[in-house]
Amino acid sequence: MNACDLIVVGAGIVGASCADEAAAAGLRVAIVEPGTIGGGATACAMGHLVAMDDDPAELALARLSLDRWEAFADLPEAEFDRCGTLWVAENPAQAAGIAARVARIQAAGGHAHALDAAQLREIEPSLAPDLCAGMLVPQEAVVYPPRVAQHLVLRACARGAVLHHGRRVRQLDTHGVTLDDGTVLHGPVLVATGCALPQLVPELPLRPRKGHLVITDRYPGKLRHQVLELGYADSAHGSDGSSVAFNVQPRPTGQLLVGSSREFDIDDPAVSPSMLARMLQRAFRFMPSLGELQAIRAWTGFRPATPDGRPYLGAVPGRDGLWVAAGHEGLGVTTAPGSAQLLLDLILGRTPAIDPAPYAPSRVLA
Amino acid sequence: MIERCDVAVIGAGPAGLAAAHAAASHGARVILLDAQPRHGGQIWRHDVAHGTPPAAQAAIQALSGKVEWRAQHQVVAADGRRLLAETPDGAVEIDAGHVVIATGARELQLPFLNWTLPGVAGAGGLQALAKQGWPLAGKRVLVAGSGPLLLAAAATLRKHGAMVVGIHEQASAARVAAFAAQLWRWPARAWQAARLRVALAGVPYRCGSFVQAASGDTQLRGVELRDADGTRQVECDYLAIGYGLVPNVELAALLGCALDRSGTHARVHADDLLCTSVPGVYAAGEALGIAGLAAARIEGSMAGHAAADAVDAARALAPARIRERAFAGLLARHFALDPRLRTLATADTVVCRCEDVPLSALDDCPDTRSARLAARCGMGACQGRICGAALAELGRFPNDGPRRPPLFPARLATLAALPFRPTTEIEP
């Protein structure tokens, strides 16, 4: 009998985190992943661990997660680098909003402080001289997501989880799943298939949201913090057909990772030269010297986006023994550990670490 | 800047030069571009000491006034038939009616102990350096690897004053003799081979012999050779080593052209008139598979005619092309690699030199993507061109080279170039 306590479908950063959490709690876990572990959206991500403060619910999940990420700070596979996040204002209106953002992050237990134009220039001299203010969140970090996912799956397996690698869940059964080779697994199911969620759980609306990234050759010391424009949230949380925002990250190798773009209604993964150009032009506005750097590679990825931008974490109404953890849009690396904890709290009937209501899948089925 | 033309030819080696000439002969507006500062490609590369070979000079002069030549234009991205080239003066966009891909080939490098030491170079690579004026006078150079290119490289190196201490061909003497016995069917090649023999008089040519390891601390000091008699050490200042050529298919792949992946290394797939799977995009020369100079010239002409819609002129060359292409099969058969070469790299041998990745790091990787994700193999500036081809040859996984912009490292400003500005303008 292939009976288990939890069948985790999908081993991106979210599924891997859930499998690890469940195995640590003593559950008998099965993991099903058709491709490379962490090879989906997780492999395309920037790996920035960042709290977005404009939605209180999302901030709570991010804070819970960021605390848990500290446990990975010394794990070599994670390539954890505490570069901090620097948000920059391009106009007085954005600058005026900084105090409130600092307050929100502090209230949620994080650390942040405001910088004036001179301080901004001092810590990041290569930013555009007309940027008028900034906000520094010094504790935030970057990681290398696919290897973290691989580490978590290995750790779960070391605690007894069974990995069905190269296998895809073909269908959900009343009490389990059927794999593409006909194998049947019995037990409660957690669907963590990211953008592929609609294939198994079509009642939960989800759209892929394409993003582009470019990585440069090595320029150690060129930039010290992950730098984003304060308008980034408008791009991330707006529902425009397409948008770009300045978001650049120094990798531990000295390379710079430059983003970001967002596009709905495109399923072609090809790099779009015009979207790339638009994204880079936006980046040059904030960091003019970027133009001289050598790009060595560009790629795209798809963020799993729900209608309200929050992930689905919890039971799927009307389906016995079916749980979901998917739809993390552009923040799933950050919020994977908190998502896993919240989900296991719900599955095991523990007191949830944070209020689960904002993430309940039932919100879109009402 | 934006330029328009009827036919854009990418690559100004023998194939590209012929293509540009043929297309222009029908009145087409032709732009010929190459990343290099001069025409000629690999074999006809300009030599600072000895000039340009007469055949190359003739091919280049034939274009004067008929073709627009754009040196130092490296095509790094494309949007449909619009090509984006990086130049020293910024980005240039070329809007082409038809495109001829004549991107040639690169050398195959196989990893072995200490192959990344300074002093170890590609055979064609050191040849190119010599032509560009790299000082080799009095240096002891050992030439090794496989194929007729070794002789050409050795001859150039000698002409530039190097002491060629030996040429070590991995193929057996019997195979090389069988190859030579067939050469009369291609008189131009037999002639070239005879000239090389004269130029290399006195240089030992050993078959069934290969470099097993290089030695030296910070610089190459010598190599360990292996042949039927065992192993021995030979001192040298340079090792010029190449195991044949790999077609440059990346631009074709970026343009959406189908590749023929039946062999170890992909080549561009084309029909009898050299049209790729994308209408209006043609290919010629080594990009179609390694067949040498004569095939490259014929195919260049064919593709140029076809790209200018002169189908009959293109078709007339088809029989000559078939004859020259037969040479490719002969080469592949007689210079097939000794399986022992695939075992020279051990667990600790670096395979990806951009990112310092040892072979052992790839043990659990089933494909290039997982090798990149798990071990950073192929993530560096060469974009996996060198290690990808080597790993395919070692039987690890098929080569899956870059097919996304930028095709080569390019300035971010180039990728953000004006012509690609979106129609919906963003705020300043």
Ligand SMILES: Cc1cc2nc3c(=O)[nH]c(=O)nc-3n(C[C@H](O)[C@H](O)[C@H](O)COP(=O)(O)OP(=O)(O)OC[C@H]3O[C@@H](n4cnc5c(N)ncnc54)[C@H](O)[C@@H]3O)c2cc1C
């Ligand atoms: C360009 C870009 C940049 C980003 N940057 C960041 C960032 O800096 N910080 C951050 O926090 N987030 C970032 N993200 C978001 C983050 O990548 C995602 O939110 C996160 O990776 C989602 O993880 P996942 O596990 O849900 O999905 P995935 O990683 O896509 O994993 C889903 C897995 O499910 C598997 N699967 C699918 N169907 C089946 C099936 N039927 N049976 C079994 N398995 C199946 C897939 O093979 C896949 O491995 C970025 C995203 C993009 C695209």
Ligand SMILES: Cc1cc2nc3c(=O)[nH]c(=O)nc-3n(C[C@H](O)[C@H](O)[C@H](O)COP(=O)(O)OP(=O)(O)OC[C@H]3O[C@@H](n4cnc5c(N)ncnc54)[C@H](O)[C@@H]3O)c2cc1C
């Ligand atoms: C290193 C090397 C040395 C060689 N030496 C000899 C020799 O001595 N004797 C011999 O018989 N054969 C030699 N060959 C074989 C030789 O390549 C062919 O016989 C012949 O030159 C093929 O002609 P081609 O036009 O197909 O390609 P090439 O001559 O290789 O020309 C291709 C051209 O395309 C350009 N190019 C490629 N991609 C782009 C891009 N994206 N944008 C702009 N330009 C681009 C390159 O810069 C190059 O100039 C050598 C090959 C190599 C790789």
